[in-house]
Amino acid sequence: MIEPIKAYLDEQKDQHIEELMQFLRIPSISAVAEHQPDMLRCAEWTAQSLKQAGLEHIEIMPTGGHPVVYADWLHAPGKPTVLIYGHYDVQPAEPLELWETPPFDPIIRDGKLFGRGSTDDKGQLLLYVKTVEAFLRTQGSLPVNLKFCIEGEEEIASKHLPAFVEKYKDKLQADAITLSDTQMHGPGKPALMYGLRGLAGFEITVDGANSDLHSGLFGGAVQNPIHAISRLLSTFHDDKGQVAVKGFYDRVIELSDKEREAFKQVEPDENKVRADLQVDSLYGENGFSFYEQTTSRPTLEITSVTGGFQGEGIKPIIPNRATAKVACRLVAAQVPEEIMDAIETHIHAQSLPGVKVTMDRQLRGNPFITHIDEPVMVAAAEAYEDTYGVWPVYTRSGGSIPIVEVLGRVLDAPVVLLGFGLPGENLHAPNEHFHLMNWSKGTETISRFWLKLAAMSN
Amino acid sequence: MIEPIKAYLDEQKDQHIEELMQFLRIPSISAVAEHQPDMLRCAEWTAQSLKQAGLEHIEIMPTGGHPVVYADWLHAPGKPTVLIYGHYDVQPAEPLELWETPPFDPIIRDGKLFGRGSTDDKGQLLLYVKTVEAFLRTQGSLPVNLKFCIEGEEEIASKHLPAFVEKYKDKLQADAITLSDTQMHGPGKPALMYGLRGLAGFEITVDGANSDLHSGLFGGAVQNPIHAISRLLSTFHDDKGQVAVKGFYDRVIELSDKEREAFKQVEPDENKVRADLQVDSLYGENGFSFYEQTTSRPTLEITSVTGGFQGEGIKPIIPNRATAKVACRLVAAQVPEEIMDAIETHIHAQSLPGVKVTMDRQLRGNPFITHIDEPVMVAAAEAYEDTYGVWPVYTRSGGSIPIVEVLGRVLDAPVVLLGFGLPGENLHAPNEHFHLMNWSKGTETISRFWLKLAAMSN
Known part of the structure; x- marks a missing residue:
């Protein structure tokens, strides 16, 4: 069933990237008051894109700040419901003089799409929208029920989203939550980030x-x-x-042997870390590696x-x-x-x-964790493997994205962070870009993921 | 021999206070560059006053900063030589709005002479000059040899004086050093400060x-x-x-029993200190009183x-x-x-x-200390007792006046700090004043001190 989906996405790829470039041209900087009209325009663009893909019940919903864009497609009875989270706002582009091309005038160079928001998060978000479109245009239906919750305040600490999620928890109810706002471990190396501090x-x-x-x-x-x-x-x-x-x-929760073993694939060379920081020695809790100390302790x-x-x-x-x-x-x-x-x-x-x-x-x-043996995590890992040819690595971050924990806790569903960005894509920095090789791989992984979730309920 | 001295000083008192008021009218603020002309004028006034008293070899000696005023009288063969240290510079007068009368327009109210420098140090310094005058006018001679070293940078940390003292250590050589730039313990209660940290x-x-x-x-x-x-x-x-x-x-050097006993007369009530600071408890080295902790440890x-x-x-x-x-x-x-x-x-x-x-x-x-049993200290204590009717208390300060230690060390002579100021005379603060009751008592104490030093050498 995947082949017609892939064929449609391949065929439409130039058009889809063109649409992404339109999305990137809107300077939806949530932190700066004078961009308020751009924020509304961007929410409307997002809603229109969701509608065009074939989603329903499209709403631009007010919050105490920038609005949330909601949409759903709920015609897969007996199949799981997946909530897709993303954000249409972007970081400020300063310092402007360090951009090689203007931040809001996107351009493709060397197979990379440059522009503010290309990887964080408009590019990664649009993967989901276009995968919906591909299913509906080629199959007339989606394999699972879907809900989209796209906020405009992620770059300003999701100020109003926790209250929004509490207020609309019935409307947002889902069996699993997915977002793509993180990174792969490297080119061709998918990663499932399953823990945040x-x-x-x-x-x-x-x-x-x-x-x-x-x-x-x-x-x-x-x-x-x-x-x-x-x-x-x-x-x-x-x-x-x-x-x-x-x-x-x-x-x-102590690390399992399986987790510690898995970390060996992703943990940095401690000598290199030490040399980069120019310190005589690293210093932390005895009995744990640098990666364990910074992500899991x-x-x-x-x-x-x-x-x-x-x-x-x-x-x-x-x-x-x-x-x-x-x-x-x-x-x-x-x-x-x-x-x-x-x-x-x-x-x-x-x-x-x-x-x-x-x-x-x-x-x-609150800290966040999804068990790596959770069925939806296994489905995501298999989808990655089927697409990239390798099983994903399991990563944890030492940082904090509090909204991830809020979504999982309030909606009582596992959260899967499927990253399609790459390290070095300069999110929050000048010359942000998105490697387009992960455009097709991204939509394919998402397609396979949904198909696997549907199969799980058989 | 003291009576004619006292009589002369009583008779001339109004004239002497009038001269002190002239001295106070010169805003000799060493810290402020625009007062440079006032500093020179004040050095000249000081030199003139020393000359008028009958001192000899008057010199305004350059330093890297404000000059030192030197004078001597060396016609007492076989008698000790005393170096008198003082300073003609004053603190800035700000905040001006808190002065009840202008800082450089001295005035007598309630037996107190108000004006910047009245107690620190012009008033206390002039006691010595006028005592010289009294001896020379009534006796034709001084009981001891005297040298004056009056600097213009005490309020700016005596920046150039240590080098000056090293350079002129032969010229300044003395058997004892005296200064009056400290305070009595209270009205009628003389104090000999014998230690500084x-x-x-x-x-x-x-x-x-x-x-x-x-x-x-x-x-x-x-x-x-x-x-x-x-x-x-x-x-x-x-x-x-x-x-x-x-x-x-x-x-x-551990405190002697005699010193610790003497401290009981001067140490503050620790409950009052605690209450004034609004802390639940004082906290310091076990086994020492507040006064010992802050002055002698x-x-x-x-x-x-x-x-x-x-x-x-x-x-x-x-x-x-x-x-x-x-x-x-x-x-x-x-x-x-x-x-x-x-x-x-x-x-x-x-x-x-x-x-x-x-x-x-x-x-x-360096820390400074003069042994309280030092003969010059005993002579000073007796002079105080003969004048005030009570033996002085022995005090130490927790603060630091580094030049005191420099003088004692470089000239290898004991330093006697004969304070005639009173606590609460607002040195370094608005409404600085000097209690005039200590004018006559001061000159009498100094006269008696010199007579005792002369007698010691018989």
């Missing part, structure tokens, strides 16, 4: 006397908030690089510390306050609020006479 | 990778310079508030710490650098360079993989 961010303030004090007249007789905060911060880790906060690791990083006179020279004072900011990266199944509870308990268990310590909780994002 | 100041830099790193992509696998510096800074003190650097206390205070993003909110990075600045207050007979050697050894003995730690030495000032 969560985030807990907070600020610690240590207050001493009611004003800065002369270090000559008071030095040695009052607690110095910098001494106290240094002592406190030094208790957060033990000598083996582990976080020394009681309960911190309690909910961490939780961390507590002090991201800033401040106390005393910040100008030139030594001003001999005992400051009345010192502060530190901390970002914890969390892994499944850690809960940001619980982690901050444990840290607050730890802080107040330290003996720091003569100062007051307070904690202000500021950031929360 | 020294200073060693340096900056510590901890360097990690060659750039800031994304805490998601690298967090947990590289050493965070803030973690390293927190750990390092936390090793500088033990749990009992002592400095935990090997050798730090090696040269500290060395300390290591971290005066600033900086690392990571210093703006609003949490920017989740691992910074590539963290820095701290440290000011150690030292007591006799600690040596700043030795102390910094010990700290540098301590720093490099810590295990901090993945970062480089460097130390930049910036400030050095």
